[in-house]
Amino acid sequence: MKFGVIGAGQMGGGIAQVAAQSGFTVVVQDVKQEFLARGQTVMEKSLTKLHEKGRLEGTPAEVMGRIQFTTSLQDMAECDLVVEAIVENEAVKADLFRQLGQIVKPGGILASNTSSIPITSLATASGRPERFIGMHFMNPVPLMQLVEVIRGHQTSDETARIVTETAQQMGKTPLPCNDFPGFVSNRILMPMLNEAIQCVMEGVAEPEAIDGIMKLGMNHPMGPLTLADFIGLDTCLAIMEVLHRGLGDDKYRPSPLLRKMVQAGQLGRKSGQGFYTY
Ligand SMILES: CC(=O)CC(=O)SCCNC(=O)CCNC(=O)[C@H](O)C(C)(C)COP(=O)(O)OP(=O)(O)OC[C@H]1O[C@@H](n2cnc3c(N)ncnc32)[C@H](O)[C@@H]1OP(=O)(O)O
Numbered sequence: 001m002k003f004g005v006i007g008a009g010q011m012g013g014g015i016a017q018v019a020a021q022s023g024f025t026v027v028v029q030d031v032k033q034e035f036l037a038r039g040q041t042v043m044e045k046s047l048t049k050l051h052e053k054g055r056l057e058g059t060p061a062e063v064m065g066r067i068q069f070t071t072s073l074q075d076m077a078e079c080d081l082v083v084e085a086i087v088e089n090e091a092v093k094a095d096l097f098r099q100l101g102q103i104v105k106p107g108g109i110l111a112s113n114t115s116s117i118p119i120t121s122l123a124t125a126s127g128r129p130e131r132f133i134g135m136h137f138m139n140p141v142p143l144m145q146l147v148e149v150i151r152g153h154q155t156s157d158e159t160a161r162i163v164t165e166t167a168q169q170m171g172k173t174p175l176p177c178n179d180f181p182g183f184v185s186n187r188i189l190m191p192m193l194n195e196a197i198q199c200v201m202e203g204v205a206e207p208e209a210i211d212g213i214m215k216l217g218m219n220h221p222m223g224p225l226t227l228a229d230f231i232g233l234d235t236c237l238a239i240m241e242v243l244h245r246g247l248g249d250d251k252y253r254p255s256p257l258l259r260k261m262v263q264a265g266q267l268g269r270k271s272g273q274g275f276y277t278y
């Protein structure tokens with residue numbers, strides 16, 4: 001399996017790492033060399049952690065040796081499966097898939113790791129809707145078990161079978177759902193995180209108390225505000241806007257505080273400042 005990943009951010013890097021850990025040959029593309037270098041550093045840290053705990057097959061160097069880093073989309077031409085993990089913006093993703101539809105060999109499968117954007121619309125942009133699917137990994141990819149598999153309106157049975165089997169080969173548990181805004185994961189999770197942000201804005205409680213109540217009361221491993229910072233507040237806002245637009249119900253309105261923080265460049269862990277300082 002020659003496995004392609006577009007985007008070397010927190011998700012793309014994690015997907016590339018787990019694919020290489022599974023023995024696949026991997027090609028990772030990003031728009032700038034500095035983003036590739038950043039992604040490579042994060043992967044090496046994660047692999048070292050896993051190796052130190054005896055949870056890695058082989059050595060970090062052997063795994064990294066299976067990954068090619070490039071800024072050229074042309075290097076995706078011979079991939080059997082390409083997973084996109086770039087910014088949560090439908091126009092940017094659609095433009096990328098129009099290019100990939102021309103570059104990747106005819107039998108290659110194209111997949112999006114999108115959190116919420118309709119798979120069917122991205123499939124149309126790719127020009128190969130039968131060979132297009134949602135392959136939605138969870139953050140952090142090396143640790144989280146789920147891959148949410150979302151079929152577009154024209155995704156073929158063969159494409160769904162291949163992607164499901166690939167997720168299993170990557171040590172993940174693939175679970176199927178249909179193509180509606182936010183799928184299942186973010187249709188349920190994101191409104192909860194948005195509600196926690198609304199509690200901050202309305203002064204219901206301080207962030208530490210809100211997170212503590214949900215950790216101690218509901219046994220969540222991370223409080224909702226910590227999790228929102230971890231995901232990225234820009235990504236959280238983008239998902240809420242897809243839900244609001246796609247489902248047409250005002251209950252999915254993004255919290256005004258979330259929007260203001262993103263406008264201020266406070267994106268959470270990735271910018272060093274969100275509800276907490278990093
Ligand atoms: C937005 C979307 O579209 C979809 C989404 O992804 S929604 C978000 C889904 N993800 C979640 O909800 C994550 C919730 N959080 C958690 O499950 C946990 O906090 C966590 C697994 C992320 C971290 O686990 P933790 O015990 O709380 O913290 P932490 O101690 O940092 O990590 C646990 C272990 O994994 C290791 N670890 C953490 N991140 C790692 C990584 N990226 N790679 C390798 N090892 C890692 C740590 O070294 C630690 O090892 P030890 O237990 O041996 O010390």
Ligand SMILES: NC(=O)C1=CN([C@@H]2O[C@H](COP(=O)(O)OP(=O)(O)OC[C@H]3O[C@@H](n4cnc5c(N)ncnc54)[C@H](OP(=O)(O)O)[C@@H]3O)[C@@H](O)[C@H]2O)C=CC1
Nearest residue numbers: 007008009010011030031035085086087088114115139231
């Ligand atoms: N964050 C999360 O917890 C999760 C996110 N997702 C989804 O995964 C996708 C990526 O999210 P995440 O990794 O957090 O995002 P990041 O912002 O961390 O990474 C996105 C990466 O893609 C790069 N990029 C942007 N545009 C292009 C392009 N046209 N071609 C190639 N690379 C590009 C970005 O560069 P630059 O820095 O210049 O923008 C960045 O390196 C999104 O669709 C998101 O919804 C899914 C599950 C969980």
